[in-house]
Amino acid sequence: MNISQNKGPDLIIKNLPLKVTLLYAFIGASWILITDKIFLDASFNTGDVVYLSISKGFIFVLLTAALLYLITNNFVKKIINTEANLSKSHQDLQVAFAELAASKEQLKNQVAELSDSSTALLKNQKEYRALFDQMINAFALHKIICDDNGIPIDYLFLDINPAFERATGLKGERVIGKSIREIFPNIQNSWIEKYGKVALTGEPITFTDYFAETQKYYHIEAYSPEHGLFAVHFLDVTEQIQHHNTVEHMAYHDSLTGLPNRALIEQRLVAAIDNAAISNNKVAIMFIDLDDFKLVNNTHGHTAGDQMLKQIAQRLLTCVPKDCTLARLGGDEFIILLTGITNTFEVTNIARKVITVIKEPWTYAETTFRMTAKIGIAIYPDDSGNAENLMKMADIAMFKAREQGKGKYQYYIRDMDSHIAKRMEIETSLYQALEEEQFVLYYQPKVNVSGMIVGVEALIRWQHPTKGLIPPSDFIPIAEECGAILPIGEWVLETACRQNKLWQELGIPPIDISVNLSAKQFQQVGLLKLIANKLTSTQLDPKWLTIEITETIAMKYADYTVEILNSLKEQGIKIALDDFGMGYSSLIYLKRFPINSLKIDRSFIQDIKGGSDGAFIAKAIIGLGQSLKLDVVAEGVETMEQLSYLKEQNCTQMQGYLFSKPLPSDDMTELLKKYA
Known part of the structure; x- marks a missing residue:
């Protein structure tokens, strides 16, 4: 609606009286002049003049009335059309105004959201950069460079952190924006091939290697944040490697x-x-x-x-x-x-x-x-x-x-030799021992820092009818080698679950019961189904069962371990990594393992003394467990000195002869009634 159209009705109304008056005066004057002229030119008597004057007056009235009707009728129509147009324009204006108001409010909300997002993003960027700069591990982000055939031939530095500069001696202004071949022209192709595979396939790798250009050993974890890029974070482990090589040479x-x-x-x-x-x-x-x-x-x-x-x-x-x-x-x-x-x-x-x-x-x-x-x-x-x-x-x-x-x-x-004959005798007797129920379970408690029992570990013993109590070290390796460990392990699992359920029925507060799996058991077909069936048959809630595997077993079959442990976790079963510290766990896999607790190998606990290697290793494992939000169980605690040290390091759980030796079920029941 333009401005001239909006002002039309006001202009018409304002000029109407003048127009009507002028028109009436013009018509009236013209009528009088014309008729009078006609009368003067004609010779009429007085009576005719009177009659004609009256007729002239009536004709004038009729003409002016008709004229006024046409004028007013046309005016009314214009008024009606104008009002209709005004009404429609008013409605359109109201709708447009409402839409404008809504758009304004929406725009206001969007501006507010963008402002909040911008503030949060800026804060996150600052926090990320602060963490990035304060990382202990050296970090670098790279872009892989390939030839026309897609073969990695170089890589570009996109970013590094201060720890990278300390670990390599290379400053940011020297490397960022440059390729590795510009910095180290003689770099071995194997480095580029390794990183190229990570960047192009997305498969992470972890390795320790010697980098000749800096004459240092690095422990490296590389992964790809997006296709074509790869990030590495690493530690300078030169001293550790050299010390390790020295110690290893001495050890071997x-x-x-x-x-x-x-x-x-x-x-x-x-x-x-x-x-x-x-x-x-x-x-x-x-x-x-x-x-x-x-x-x-x-x-x-x-x-x-x-x-x-x-x-x-x-x-x-x-x-x-x-x-x-x-x-x-x-x-x-x-x-x-x-x-x-x-x-x-x-x-x-x-x-x-x-x-x-x-x-x-x-x-x-x-x-x-x-x-x-x-x-x-x-x-x-x-x-x-x-x-x-x-x-x-x-x-x-x-x-x-x-x-x-x-x-x-x-x-x-x-x-x-008679030793081989004795071994064969044990191997033959294992299955007979199962049939005659010669195996028994002993239970050793796990306590928290307050001395309360929070769990027990099931330990098998062989109560031979003529040879007495045979320790597991004498028959478990043979059972593992000949395959008898599978039915024995199945019996241990079922017996332990049934015993834990019995303790709950006696009113003892629920606790975890830990069952160890050997390498052969962990690899057996149908392990998950076997465990699920034993839990069902004994009616034990899965959350009160902990499966223990050694660190060596876990790392030997790492990918298989991740798959099995994830399935156990989905059932609600807890996982403990036993003998931790005796193997070599990659941090990448350790983070991938859905474990609940780490068990420090008893050899480190027994070596706890002021400044000893055992104390240092135990402290490191406890710190690692805390960082990963895992419970840490110290095995083989036998002295008050060990207990005091472990408490100082905030070790969450302990197990050993200082608290209790392994006990048969009846004795364990009485102990649980007092301390569970």
Whole structure:
């Protein structure tokens, strides 16, 4: 509606009287003048003039009346149309005004929301940047650079934090916006390949490696926030690695001769057996014991004895093929691991050569010694497929060689030892023990810092009818190897759940009961269904059951572990990571595991002393558990010193002989009535 249209009705009304008056005057004057002129020109008598004047008046009235009717009728129509238009315009204006008001309110709300969002975003950015700058771990964000074929060839620095500068010595202004090849032209391609896979596939990786350009070791976790980008956060672990390498060398090597020790030779034997199983070769193990070595120590002292052992070690090295291992077990005992053996003739020749080189004269303080040795030999797979048994068989064969005199070697002969027979007896008796209900469960309480019992761990014992109580260490490894652990574990689970339900029915406040799973149990088909069935049959609420697996088992099958543990958690079952600290847990997987508690291995607790490694490790594990919001259980607490230290570190739960030894169910029931 324009302005001239809005002002039309007012203008018409204002000028109407003047227009009507002027029109009437004009018409009237014209009528009078015209008619009078006509009358003057015509010769009428007086009577005709009167008549004509009257007629003229009536005609004028009729004409003016008709004219007034046309004028007013036209005016009224215009007024009506104008009012209608005004009414419609008014309505349109009201609708437009209402819409404008609503739009204004909506715009006002949107402005307020945008203002709040902007304030929150700014706050979050400040908080994120503060956290980013204060991170202990070094952090860097990168963009991968690929060639035309999509192969990663470089990567670009997008951002770093101050910890990155401290860990690498590289300042932000030197690296941000530049590629790694600009900074380190000779960088190994393997670094770019690793990170390229992360950026392009989205699969995270965790690894520790040596970065030659900075001459440091880093523990690195890399992930992709979005396709084509990857972020890394890492720690400089150079000192730890160097210390670890030193400690590891000391842990796996003999300090006198520098040879591998028992721990390392056992690891290599296991690996050699695994490889031989694939290649269909044999593995030989030789136990070597020097004859009359004590005579050297007794007559010339330990210095002479140490010098002789070093000399013997050097001689033996000449007998050992490059791909085999010579180790010192301790004292005057050595061991040789021979791999890639195709027949025993090779082993026999090496055994004879060993005896020959040991017999060579050795002089000390003008005294010449001619030493001899006895050798015991065991062969994989002829004698055993198990590394531990193979070592025992070689040891047994060595003692058999002693009966033949000095400087002899002896192969293991089946049924040479009674120990194997005893093992077979145990293996055979395990299933019978299940059928005759010879197994019993003992229960050891877990207490909180207030000394109240918050849970118990179920521990199996074998109550043999003739041999008495057999500890689990004597039969569990055999049960695990022969497969009997599966029915035994099923019995333990059902018995423990039923006992916990019975305690609840006796009015004892509900507590957790922990059941351990071995590696074979954890991998068995139908584990989830088995546990669910036992809970159903015993009517125990899943929230009162805790499943314990060792850290080693969890990390060995990490992806499978995540899947199984998530399924258990969905059932409401709690998860505890047992013997924590004995393995090597990736933090990425540790965060992925849906666990409820960490159990510190008892070896660290027993080593708790002022400033000891055990105390330091226990403190670190407790801190880690607190950071991950997990309960931490200290196993093997036996002294008040250990208890005091654990309380200082805010350890949530403890278990050990200081509180109670493992008890049979009746004794445990009485204890729970007092302290649960």
